[in-house]
Amino acid sequence: MFLDYHAVLVFLITGAAMVCTPLIMGFLFRPKNPYPAKTMPYECAEDPVGDAQVRFDMRFYTTALIFIIFEVEIALMFPWALVFKDSPNKALALGAGMVFMSIVFLGLVVDWAKGDLDWVKTFQNKRRVQD
Amino acid sequence: MGLLNNTLPDNKLVGAVDTAVGWGRKSSVWPMTFGIACCAIEMMAVFASTFDLDRFGAGIPRATPRQSDLIIVPGTVNAKMAVRVKRLYDQMAEPRYVIAMGACVCGGGPYVKWGYNTVKGVHKIIPVDIFVPGCPPRPEALIDGILKLREKIGREAVFARREKANAEMTARYQV
Numbered sequence: 228m229f230l231d232y233h234a235v236l237v238f239l240i241t242g243a244a245m246v247c248t249p250l251i252m253g254f255l256f257r258p259k260n261p262y263p264a265k266t267m268p269y270e271c272a273e274d275p276v277g278d279a280q281v282r283f284d285m286r287f288y289t290t291a292l293i294f295i296i297f298e299v300e301i302a303l304m305f306p307w308a309l310v311f312k313d314s315p316n317k318a319l320a321l322g323a324g325m326v327f328m329s330i331v332f333l334g335l336v337v338d339w340a341k342g343d344l345d346w347v348k349t350f351q352n353k354r355r356v357q358d
Numbered sequence: 359m360g361l362l363n364n365t366l367p368d369n370k371l372v373g374a375v376d377t378a379v380g381w382g383r384k385s386s387v388w389p390m391t392f393g394i395a396c397c398a399i400e401m402m403a404v405f406a407s408t409f410d411l412d413r414f415g416a417g418i419p420r421a422t423p424r425q426s427d428l429i430i431v432p433g434t435v436n437a438k439m440a441v442r443v444k445r446l447y448d449q450m451a452e453p454r455y456v457i458a459m460g461a462c463v464c465g466g467g468p469y470v471k472w473g474y475n476t477v478k479g480v481h482k483i484i485p486v487d488i489f490v491p492g493c494p495p496r497p498e499a500l501i502d503g504i505l506k507l508r509e510k511i512g513r514e515a516v517f518a519r520r521e522k523a524n525a526e527m528t529a530r531y532q533v
Contacts, residue, residue, distance in 0.1 A: 255362050264448035269422055272442035272449070 289343050293335070300331045368518040376516045383427070383453065384415075384511035387504070390426035391419040392446065395433025397460035397494040409497045416504055423449040428507070430500070431484075434462040434469065435477045447484040455511065457503050458486045461493040468493070 268275040307324050314320040338344060366372045389411075393401060404411050411417040420426040423446050435443055447456065458480050461467030466478035480486060487510060490503035 258363055258452035259361075260452055262448070264445060265451075267449070269424065269449055272445040 286346065289338075293338055293343065296331055296334050296338075300328065303327070362517055364515060364517065364519055366517045366519070368515070372518045376514070376518050377512070379516045380512045380514055383514075383516075384508040387414075387416040387428045387455065387507065387511065388418050388420050388426050389416055389428040389430050390423055390446070390450070391421050392429060393432050394435060394439060395460075395462070397432035397463075400494045400497055401430055401432045401459065401500060404497045404500050409501060411501065411504065414501070414504055414508060423447075424451060426450060427453065428455045428457065429484075430457045430459050431463045431480045431486075432459040432494075434460075434467070434473075435480050435483075436475045437477060438475075440477045440480075440483050443480065444483045453511075453514075455487045455507055456480070456484055457488045457490060457500075457507060459490045459495060459500060459503070461491055464489045464491050 268279070270276065304324070304327075307320070307327075311317070311320055311324075393399075403409060405417060405419055416428065423429070427450070429443075429447055429450060431443060447454065458464050462469060462476065463480045466473060466476060469476035470478055477483065481489075488503045488507045490499050492499050495503075
């Protein structure tokens with residue numbers, strides 16, 4: 228009864244061969260010539276300085292998220308602006324665009340109100356847990 | 359070098375494989391994003407749309423030497439830069455090619471007599487495949503250099519032993 232599954236075996240062997248063959252061919256064909264100057268980290272040909280795992284400030288994360296608001300807005304407004312000229316109902320097209328822009332702008336307003344645009348956060352109206 | 363590189367006998371079959379591999383190599387020569395001085399402006403023009411190096415498969419300047427096959431040295435290499443140029447060349451993976459672009463890199467150029475800090479020719483620090491003279495060379499001149507380099511790569515022995523190919527190269531260019 229195991230012979231009924233020979234197709235699976237062929238499938239497994241083919242899959243393994245398709246992974247192994249390029250690796251073996253690469254091992255046979257590729258030039259391999261490592262030496263210290265080649266294997267050192269690339270920092271625009273300068274001597275490497277510091278650690279590769281640099282820590283970024285978490286506040287950049289918020290800034291990047293806010294950037295996405297504008298990025299999406301710009302990306303989606305290009306096609307809208309392109310077809311606007313040929314639109315039969317310009318008032319409707321303008322209104323739809325304005326609705327979209329206001330929705331996206333609302334995200335910015337919320338961020339602004341919550342103080343995410345400030346580099347140094349203020350905690351004026353919030354109770355802080357004193358520790 | 360590699361396990362099979364330049365180890366097989368130089369017969370018709372290996373020659374055909376070498377031709378195929380050489381065709382692949384010469385059709386995707388990726389240069390490194392590297393500009394030193396005024397020749398780099400002409401080099402950027404070659405990459406841009408008017409001259410369009412992508413016609414020859416060399417139009418993708420890579421940001422790191424690990425991914426690039428070709429280093430165009432465009433501009434005056436002074437003593438401080440020479441160390442960096444050498445290291446950049448060292449960090450490229452084989453096969454790697456060098457185009458010396460401009461009079462300064464080919465042999466000192468205007469600094470050949472009084473340039474106290476200029477390396478008179480980049481061939482003193484790294485092996486150069488193609489010299490493109492000019493101050494700066496026209497974009498057409500650099501394209502001609504790239505075409506010459508493609509010709510050279512296409513005739514390289516990849517798996518075949520080197521003697522015959524080297525003899526052909528010597529006879530052709532009379533080095």
